[in-house]
Amino acid sequence: MKKLAIAAATVVAGALAAGPALAGKDLDTIKKRGSLVCGVNTGLAGFSIADSQGRWTGIDVDVCRAVAAAIFGDANKVQFKPTSAQQRFTALQSGEIDVLSRNTTWTLTRDAAQGMVFTGVTFYDGQGFMVAKKLGVKSAKELDGAEICVQSGTTTELNLTDFLKANNLSKAKAIVFEKIEEAVSAFFAGRCQAYTTDASGLASTRSKDAKNPDDYVILPELISKEPLGPAIRRGDEELFAIVKWALYAMVEAEEYGVSRANVDQMKTSPNPGIKRLLGVDEKNDMGKLLGLKADWAYQIIKQVGNYGDVYERNVGPKTPLKLERGLNALWSKGGLQYAPPVR
Amino acid sequence: MAVSDTATESAAIGPPPATTGFLGWMRKNLFSNVWNTLLTIVCAYLIIRIVPPLVSWLFLDATWGEAAPQQCRAAEGACWAFVTEKHRVILFGRYPFLEHWRPLLGICVLLTVVLTSCFRRCWRPWIALVWIGGLGAFFVLMFGGDVPIGLRAAAAAAAGAFLIATLRSSGSTRSLLFGATALFALLALAAGPIFRVIDGVLNAAFGTGPLLAGATGIWFEIPTGLGFVSTSLWGGLPLTLLLSILGIVVAFPLAILLALGRRSKMPLIRMFCVGYIEVIRGVPLISLLFVGSFLLPLFLPRGVEISDLLRAQVAIIGFSAAYLAEVIRGGLQAIPRGQFEAADALGLSYWQKMAKIVLPQAITIVIPPIVNTFIGLFKDTSLVSIVSLTDLLLATKDIALADVDWRAFYAEGYAFIALIYFVFCFFMSKYSQYLERQFETGRQKRR
Known part of the structure; x- marks a missing residue:
């Protein structure tokens, strides 16, 4: 419709x-x-x-x-x-x-x-990644082998696929969720090592939905232009x-x-x-x-x-x-x- | 006397203990056979699993009154502090904060009018005047600013006069007079938008500039002393109530006409009514709202602006009229042919026959499905959030819950508006049962 x-x-x-x-x-x-x-x-x-x-x-x-x-x-x-x-x-x-x-x-x-x-x-704005601090990941290019939570059917998902292909991160895997809330709660529950969406969204998710915001970092790379x-x-x-x-x-x-x-x-x-x-x-x-x-x-x-x-x-x-x-x-x-x- | 002896004996002993008292009741109702026993155990398990945590979430562990979001986050239970903090934006949307008493009073006026109309002894012609007055008061409160009262008052007075004349007349003049009543009532309520549309179309065609809307200026205006609030700021409960009440009240007479038209012997009228009903019923309400919101503005000449609210209101009225028409047609078909023939034999005109013999019976038969449609319509008004009208749902979702500090408490927000919706729908359902008792429509099948 x-x-x-x-x-x-x-x-x-x-x-x-x-x-x-x-x-x-x-x-x-x-x-x-x-x-x-x-x-x-x-x-x-x-x-x-x-x-x-x-x-x-x-x-x-x-x-x-x-x-x-x-x-x-x-x-x-x-x-x-x-x-x-x-x-x-x-x-x-x-x-x-x-x-x-x-x-x-x-x-x-x-x-x-x-x-x-x-x-x-x-x-x-631009699409970015958030990971748990304890993983010690400093750059999105180190995400090979990681499972990444993402909302399905959005440009976000396409951007992620492009980024993984372009940077030869073939072992990284996108875990898709229909709704953004599901993707967020799966990430905080430890289902994935990383979560991706627009950077402004990442920041607000970290400050509002994380139990302890300091446990998570937003990686410096932005993989799309918004x-x-x-x-x-x-x-x-x-x-x-x-x-x-x-x-x-x-x-x-x-x-x-x-x-x-x-x-x-x-x-x-x-x-x-x-x-x-x-x-x-x-x-x-x-x-x-x-x-x-x-x-x-x-x-x-x-x-x-x-x-x-x-x-x-x-x-x-x-x-x-x-x-x-x-x-x-x-x-x-x-x-x-x-x-x-x-x- | 062996017989009487046994009788005394058994009376003294009484029935077996397992068939009386609480145990007996349990045995009879909960454990009468294997399936019942199984069901009882499953249900009991579910109740134990669900009810205590729900009660403690809802009440025992909940945060009541005023509290900071951090306190709520720390607590285990529901955060009713969210509702305390945000109830005003949920109930009134973006209406200017200091003026919230106006929509509040507006709601009271609307509900009073509705409740008055619920009593059977108020079903007299004057109720139409109560409605015109009540809706007028509601709009004056909500809009504020300078009310061009002259034109509206004149139109309302004309509508009243025609209404009285309609009720006193008979035959073919009656339908004419009724038409005039409806026309003037419409003018009294919606003179502004109607004139603006006519002006816009004339202006686009002939470049005439504001003709009629300009002419309203010569009617005298009453300054209400209240600041003007445009419909784009209306929201929350008043909006939901306005959309559904006007949707019901305006759609109902339209639906009767459509239902009669569909059964009419005049082919043009019948084809129009069938076409209208089938087309409108064939598309979802949401697509009507989309058409009103996205396509209509592109086709209107520039400078003609019909507010979103009016567009959505018209879509809702048109939609519910089509549905109601089919419900009422069901009632019409249930009336035995003999009733029509008897009315004809008495020499009644078409409108007399319908108004005095057929419709009163037909409508009483279909009270339950009519109320069903009303309840559906009341909840369907939440679809207007798709076209960015800030009804209860959108006010909760996009104003109250868009606040990052409070967005974690969506369950509480939705529970709060669910309660509001439930109260209104439950009232409608109970009222329909009251009406059925009043008319004893259940008399053929009294339980």
């Missing part, structure tokens, strides 16, 4: 993508409406989840808030629309949502053929630029050391880069070029935070998910987060 629906949605989506696109109208609609409608996950810890009081938190949610702060100067002017995995693309194509920020992996098919464009990467980021409908270059640069401004701010806590002091900084970013320098009004107010980036940082703030608050080491920065560190610190200069 699900497959049918997806197939139907894809066919319709394809037909729609081939049709004429409406140019520049989306931003006007958003401004007229007075709020941004953002498609998010119905509930995924660290990315988009409502807490005990129904307030939305998470990286994907903060991205929406940042875009709203840039457009309206008010991060609260967002309506969140929870969407299922099957619903998300239709919701974007039909105009029900303006921005899709729902842990969606950026792939060529989605970018080219589904009437949507990705604006950047907010979280670099860049997650927001997407918008094709055909509105203005909105595309705004969403893209809202993300870059957050990364740029972290690079300059401008955070939510110190953004007001930083306004007086003599650094021309910071001046440009925060819109203090009237001669270099970056906001105007995007059709925004001069303080667009200031509002993002003040109300939402820089990329580091958002990461630490939602998924970082101090949260229950306990994810290290890894690939998501700034390029200057060995990660992949890199912003073109705001100038």
Whole structure:
């Protein structure tokens, strides 16, 4: 049934993508409406989840808030629309949502053929391995002969097979489980020596489902690429630029050391880069070029935070998910987060 | 007197000890033959294995009241602290936290209306006004904001007037008046969405801009003083109740019309009804929800937005109407031909015949399957979680249990909503038994 629906949605989506696109109208609609409608996950810890009081938190949610702060100067002017995995693309194509920020992996098919464009990467995820510490395994390449618990019927399983073949680990064996919970409990019960899924999932499983999280280690190798980021409908270059640069401004701010806590002091900084970013320098009004107010980036940082703030608050080491920065560190610190200069 | 002697003697001795008292009862009911004995032993074993651990998990070792997740993890039993912590998001979903009194009051209003309608002495025309008022109050509470009351009040008043006229009229004018009642009631309840759709279609065709929706602005609006809450934030129990109650109440009259239409002598009407029922029954509810959620938005002109809730509600109504229609048709077929002929002989019109002679009998016969359909429908509303409507199930699964700190306690979460579902379904089942007693439908086969 699900497959049918997806197939139907894809066919319709394809037909729609081939049709004429409406140019520049989306931003006007958003401004007229007075709020941004953002498609998010119905509930995924660290990315988009409502807490005990129904307030939305998470990286994907903060991205929406940042875009709203840039457009309206008010991060609260967002309506969140929870969407299922099957619903998300239709919701974007039909105009029900303006921005899709729902842990969606950026792939060529989605970018080219589904009437949507990705604006950047907010979280670099990838498939990893977890093993018991007492095995003393330091690298995934040492897993020859191991039994590896994995959920069946997912790209995770295919990635694992590819990885084992590519690295000549012919003695390693995949133990497949229909449900992810079964795979997890089998791993913790000692049925397998290793467990594999997306790295963010591994970290949360270790911190929440293990009796003693310190008994397990996550191996450094990632065997697949899962860049997650927001997407918008094709055909509105203005909105595309705004969403893209809202993300870059957050990364740029972290690079300059401008955070939510110190953004007001930083306004007086003599650094021309910071001046440009925060819109203090009237001669270099970056906001105007995007059709925004001069303080667009200031509002993002003040109300939402820089990329580091958002990461630490939602998924970082101090949260229950306990994810290290890894690939998501700034390029200057060995990660992949890199912003073109705001100038 | 040998005979009387033996009698006295046996009376004095009494029956053999193994046939009286507790032992006798056990012997008769539990150990009467080999199979019974075997079954008894197996059951006793299962009870001993299952019940004590379950009781200690549920109650004795459970963590009650407020507690941190760590305390729960340390305890052996159930973590009811999870329910204490998350009950508000489970019951009300993402509805703004400080405004939770509104859905709570809304639920009370809905349940009051339903309970009132349960009493036989309330089955009078005025109950329709109670429903219009109750649903109106529910929507005002849930939406808040400025209520364009002028238009709705006018439509509701018109619906009421037509209803009274319908009840006083007879013959062919009656069906006309009934149609008008239904039309205005629909307008009173759903003027906003209806106008938006008409506007959108007109706008796409002729570029007219907002015509009707704009016109609603000239009707006077009552500011409720409550913040506006869009349907995308509705969730939990109010959503489940709204979907199922409206599903039942709106589908029931539709189902009667469909059932009558299927038995109609007019071929067009009959073909339409048969076609509708067979098509809708031929596909699962989930596919209707998918169509409403995925395909409909792609075909609507841009700018026309029908909320997810309305789309799901329409799908549920349409679906249950088809099922109910077949149940009611079963009742219609059980009515002897003589009843129809007698009504014809009295010179009653078609609608009089149906309303006064046939339907009251037909529907009483099929009360159990009707309630069966209702119970099924109530639980089927949980399918809307597939299209991301935050009903009880999705609120539990994706809000309460998505919290990493608490996600280990899914059994408690599901047990809690299972209890809620059970209470409502059990009530419906008991009410159907009460109705059967009221109508004595069991009179042919009294046990």
